[in-house]
Amino acid sequence: MKIIDVATHINPSLMSLDKLHQRYQWGERNQKIFSRFHKLESACIFPHQSLAETLTTCLERLLAQHPDKLDAITHVAYAHSLHTTYPFDVRLLESMIRQQLSDRVEVMSLTQGSCASSFLGLALLDKVCRISPAGESQQPTYAILLTGDKCFHETVQYVDQNGLFGEGCTAVLVSSHPDTTGLNIQGLSWSMIGGISHRTVDTSREDENRYDRSFIPTMMDAIDKALTQAGISAGEIHTFLPYHMSPPTFDRLADRLGIERSQIYRKNLYQVGHCFCGDAFINLHDFWKEDNQQVSPGPMLAVAAGVAGTFSAMVLTA
Structure with a gap:
């Protein structure tokens, strides 16, 4: 598989460590460890944007760079760390993708690898996007891997003595076709x-x-x-x-x-x-x-x- 392109959505106004300390109240011990030992300075937080908004912005940014490939995208996989992002089976991901791409695009998510789920996502997309057997002429097809979560709770805001989380998103265009460049x-x-x-x-x-x-x-x-x-x-x-x-x-x-x-x-x-x-x-x-x-x-x-x-x-x- 090849990575064809990557788009990101990072808040240009990063939230400073001091402001995060005030926001999360992680205590003076953590503040000293984060600032002096780990040398952390800030994090990417979108306090006024929902997860749907940040993911959509990132996806739109990627698609804008590849208008010629829109009809050739067959799968979108969202890799997320939390087991469920929206409760009660809300089909937000599917509706979000449908606004950008054809109804024929397969939409899926995966999470069992926690923060390593995105690499599992690449392996999954490689398997499901394999080209037809030799001898069948076929144009290149593509897939997209999305990542991004919200720091909505203490357990996903910081880790004692280890570091803090951010809300940056990525959209990765991939293909298993041999005639693609990446x-x-x-x-x-x-x-x-x-x-x-x-x-x-x-x-x-x-x-x-x-x-x-x-x-x-x-x-x-x-x-x-x-x-x-x-x-x-x-x-x-x-x-x-x-x-x-x-x-x-x-x-x-x-x-x-x-x-x-x-x-x-x-x-x-x-x-x-x-x-x-x-x-x-x-x-x-x-x-x-x-x-x-x-x-x-x-x-x-x-x-x-x-x-x-x-x-x-x-x-x-x-």
């Missing part, structure tokens, strides 16, 4: 810490300690599998795209991989907040579309992790 997903893998999926609703000190002890080894297992799948060594990684939680974690991962800490893409790490399933694509967009105006000269490694013990890694090449 970044190649060369490796995509998962690992899991078993038996702690209940952390989304309830936890204990024992569970937290087990998660902390298993975090680096489990993430490294996911990374190693993605590198093997891509057929590269850690030393060939050019850029490391993090997610936006506990920034020192990525220094430790870089050290374990044997790459320079300067290879970590830090532009959004301290400013945007952990935007649930979307961090990898926010960073990919800025690195690819804004900073360089070109693809990385070497492989890119992106990672994701979820509160339920889910870990994912992805290797991208030009």
Whole structure:
């Protein structure tokens, strides 16, 4: 599968750490850890926009760049961290997509990977969007992966001693057709810490300690599998795209991989907040579309992790 394009919706007026402290009342201990140890500065919050509005804005931004592909889009998948975003089976996602695309487009959502669900979404779209068997002539088809959540409750506003969440959204255009141009997903893998999926609703000190002890080894297992799948060594990684939680974690991962800490893409790490399933694509967009105006000269490694013990890694090449 290839990533053809990425659009993002980030509030240009980021909310400062001090204002977030006043808003969430997370206590002086967290404030000191966030500001001094993690060096966090702000987060992307849309206090006056609903989730439907932020997702729609991001989707419209992507579609405006590809008017020639609208009729070739076959699937839209929304990857979200929370098990349900709207209660009572409100079909908001479907109605939102129907305003932008044909009724023939399949609309779905997935969430069981917590904040790593977006990488699962790529794998799902790759399977359902496969082209017809060889010998059947077919024009390229495309799919869209959406990400974005709202920080509506204390459990999705900040994590004690680790970081804070953001409401940035992404829309990712992908295709499995060989005649398309984009970044190649060369490796995509998962690992899991078993038996702690209940952390989304309830936890204990024992569970937290087990998660902390298993975090680096489990993430490294996911990374190693993605590198093997891509057929590269850690030393060939050019850029490391993090997610936006506990920034020192990525220094430790870089050290374990044997790459320079300067290879970590830090532009959004301290400013945007952990935007649930979307961090990898926010960073990919800025690195690819804004900073360089070109693809990385070497492989890119992106990672994701979820509160339920889910870990994912992805290797991208030009």
